[in-house]
Amino acid sequence: MARIIVVTSGKGGVGKTTTSAAIAMGLAKKGHKTAVIDFDVGLRNLDLIMGCERRVVYDFVNVINGEATLNQALIRDKNCNLLYILPASQTRDKDALSQEGVGRILDELKKDFKYIVCDSPAGIEKGAHLAMYFADDAFVVTNPEVSSVRDSDRMLGILASKSYRAEQNLEPIKEYLLLTRYSPERVKLGEMLSVEDVQDILSLHLLGVIPESKSVLNASNSGTPVILDEVSDAGQAYGDIVARYLGENRPHRFIDDKKGFFRKFFGSKQ
Amino acid sequence: MSLLDYFKSSKVSSASLAKERLQILVAHERSSLNQPSYLPQLQKELLEVIQKYVNVGQDAISVSFEQDENQETLELNITLPELITKKP
Numbered sequence: 001m002a003r004i005i006v007v008t009s010g011k012g013g014v015g016k017t018t019t020s021a022a023i024a025m026g027l028a029k030k031g032h033k034t035a036v037i038d039f040d041v042g043l044r045n046l047d048l049i050m051g052c053e054r055r056v057v058y059d060f061v062n063v064i065n066g067e068a069t070l071n072q073a074l075i076r077d078k079n080c081n082l083l084y085i086l087p088a089s090q091t092r093d094k095d096a097l098s099q100e101g102v103g104r105i106l107d108e109l110k111k112d113f114k115y116i117v118c119d120s121p122a123g124i125e126k127g128a129h130l131a132m133y134f135a136d137d138a139f140v141v142t143n144p145e146v147s148s149v150r151d152s153d154r155m156l157g158i159l160a161s162k163s164y165r166a167e168q169n170l171e172p173i174k175e176y177l178l179l180t181r182y183s184p185e186r187v188k189l190g191e192m193l194s195v196e197d198v199q200d201i202l203s204l205h206l207l208g209v210i211p212e213s214k215s216v217l218n219a220s221n222s223g224t225p226v227i228l229d230e231v232s233d234a235g236q237a238y239g240d241i242v243a244r245y246l247g248e249n250r251p252h253r254f255i256d257d258k259k260g261f262f263r264k265f266f267g268s269k270q
Numbered sequence: 271m272s273l274l275d276y277f278k279s280s281k282v283s284s285a286s287l288a289k290e291r292l293q294i295l296v297a298h299e300r301s302s303l304n305q306p307s308y309l310p311q312l313q314k315e316l317l318e319v320i321q322k323y324v325n326v327g328q329d330a331i332s333v334s335f336e337q338d339e340n341q342e343t344l345e346l347n348i349t350l351p352e353l354i355t356k357k358p
Contacts, residue, residue: 146288157303187285190285194285
């Protein structure tokens with residue numbers, strides 16, 4: 001049975017698209033046929049992060065309107081032949097996505113794919129609503145920062161009340177916390193909310209922590225999902241998250257400050 | 271803990287401040303999110319009725335709504351002035 005995952009946050013710039021690209025690639029690399037859909041109509045960016053921006057011919061809205069078939073619009077990833085990207089439309093029409101249309105396309109994708117990853121736009125407008133409406137699982141991407149945590153909490157309220165599962169009284173959406181841009185050094189100095197702090201507030205199951213990492217910008221510069229950078233901390237952290245989601249038991253990493261004795265003793269501003 | 275941390279620990283860390291602020295805010299927002307949408311209107315109309323009989327101010331009435339697993343409670347709190355004076 002196919003599963004629909006929404007990557008959501010409420011707040012912008014916390015790493016939804018980076019996360020969508022990474023976990024979609026991770027799931028596909030594990031042998032599961034995966035589609036990743038950009039719901040950010042008018043501000044398409046997943047194609048850039050996945051490095052397929054020059055291969056976009058048709059988009060999500062074209063498929064909904066019957067101007068192209070799903071097979072025409074889906075772009076096969078250059079690194080993994082089990083991964084397909086459905087780009088967002090660049091139209092300025094706010095009503096380009098309809099609930100009926102999105103539902104129809106997701107039903108069609110479910111026949112052929114194991115996982116469908118929905119990259120939500122920021123905010124709580126239509127695109128964000130439709131990205132999460134049909135979801136089975138929600139990855140709530142949060143930065144250890146007050147506005148991001150607050151917005152995540154708002155999104156949790158919306159997931160619990162405005163989704164298909166909620167409206168039909170089905171089993172609720174499974175919600176997972178992904179804490180991104182985490183800096184153990186700053187947590188230790190009392191300058192940043194810790195994993196425990198964020199979990200205390202949101203009461204969510206922690207799927208993983210992504211450390212603040214230079215490799216994320218490097219990956220987006222080159223249009224390669226960061227999970228493929230297997231030597232980087234962020235790449236490994238996303239690898240752990242995909243494995244945990246698929247049921248593997250992996251201990252959490254990148255939470256503790258791993259500085260040497262000398263720097264620990266005398267303190268460091270780094 | 272490093273030597274520097276020892277001297278720093280006297281002042282409240284910004285992270286604990288953030289946590290405290292968030293806990294208060296999130297609790298408040300969650301409770302107001304679950305409130306029925308008619309609550310502000312109900313409060314306004316109740317106040318108008320009470321003001322017909324009792325000389326009370328705008329903030330004399332508070333309406334709160336609580337929900338647990340099997341019941342919903344609507345709590346109405348009216349603070350009367352010390353000397354109750356009926357309007358003629």
